[in-house]
Amino acid sequence: MNKYIPVSQLGERPLISLLSDIFHELPDATLLGAGADDCAVIDINENSYLVVTTDMLHRMTDFPTQMNPWQIGWMSAAVNLSDIAAMGAQPMGVLAAFGLPRDTDVAFVEEMARGMRDCARECNTAVIGGDIDTHDELTICGTALGTVPKGQLLKRKGAQVGDKLCVTGYAGSAGAALYALENNIEAPNSILKALFEPMPRIKEGMKLASIGHVTSMMDTSDGIAMSLYDLSKASGVGFKLQEEKLPLQPEAEELMSYDRVTLNSMALYTGGDFELIFTVRPQGIEEVLKMGNISVIGEVMPHEKSISIQKSDGTVLQVERKGYEPLKIADNK
Template sequence: MDKSIPISAIGERSLIAYISEIFNTSNNPDVIKKAGEDDCAVIDLGAEEFLVVTTDMLHRKTDFPLQMSAWQIGWMSAAVNLSDVAAMGASPSGILAAFGLPEDTELGFVEDVSKGLKDCANYCETSVIGGDMDNHDELTITGTAIGRIHKQNLLTRSGAKKGDKICVTGYTGSAGAALHAIENNI
């Protein structure tokens, strides 16, 4: 691939596939699903369980409409990660959250984001178990969720076959419809 191509020209999925080739050259026998292969990386814990791990980075400009409350931002930051753990069929063990905060961010805003994270984690029967905080030009929240699953119950994208049931929570497209309504003052 021409390395002078801007990443905007290849798209997120192609960029992930390209970078995953770099990361997946190691030969760690404990890693069952490597970077970019599924919703989560899968690590063999031995005996009967796998550990699943995922991470997502969210930004004010691209992910959090100005109309979102701080609590909603926190909830969303946890939910996007915990949903990946659930997609693998795993039970969440916890979530870590790293905050990049502009210097003028008010304490009450950080408190409400934290409460949203905690409330989503509690709803998913887990907890926020750690994280990090740093100054940043733009509100940025990176979540990392971990979970455990018995080996025979692991769900993977490659395991799907014709005739399988596809299940969703809520209403398909409702988040996109809400964003469209917000952006268009509907």
């Protein structure tokens, strides 16, 4: 008899690995399947791949109580479209299945749907179908589809020693917003928007894929540290970060001015920013930086060097393997 192990003890990534072993059989046209990357990848014609992803969100664990229904809808689309961006793909549509408590106000559902629609519009796509059912807790399962030219597909695997490590946007803004909400601290709208209305980096992902210098990529929805461990496993490399290079939003720095150590920790370990983290060949870094809104935060190292960060005082510390893990939310509270 198998020993009883609760999923909260095992954790999300080990459970994904376990299930991926069961789902390892793939149709001939499928290039990447369960657990391999941000999206499954299907060969649809001689020029393009279809990428497909799905995410499930719940009222209690994924939506802060301060979020309005429009923002809940926006977030539900954004989490899926961010995975499409991480593959360098162009979105082709979003499917949404709603599990609704029986007493849910119809006006709430309408506004939630508008938020999902507006996020999809912002990414030049649309909600094209889905399903509705009753559920004890508001549950939204989204599926996004996209296409990418075969020569431009970006995966977690591909980073090489000597590549530069880069990230779009800011790090830790969503974490700072969540910290402010949990501690009743007044935060500016720009910080709250980072948490409530994250912007999928579709345009940036497609551009990075098209210029040909990016060797690996994924999004930072579970935090920079967790993303680096995923990239390390896929590519067989290590990373060295520079703490002073982490791009912090000025409003977040002002909000957390009394505790910079916590803010730096948020930049590494708190999820919810939905930025892209990627590696670039050294000869292509200048062209990448011309895009704007991109920071070089470190470099790719041999795998045996693991993942480290150099502090402003010169000390080098190990980056912990931690971040947002849905199955362990209850244990972390």
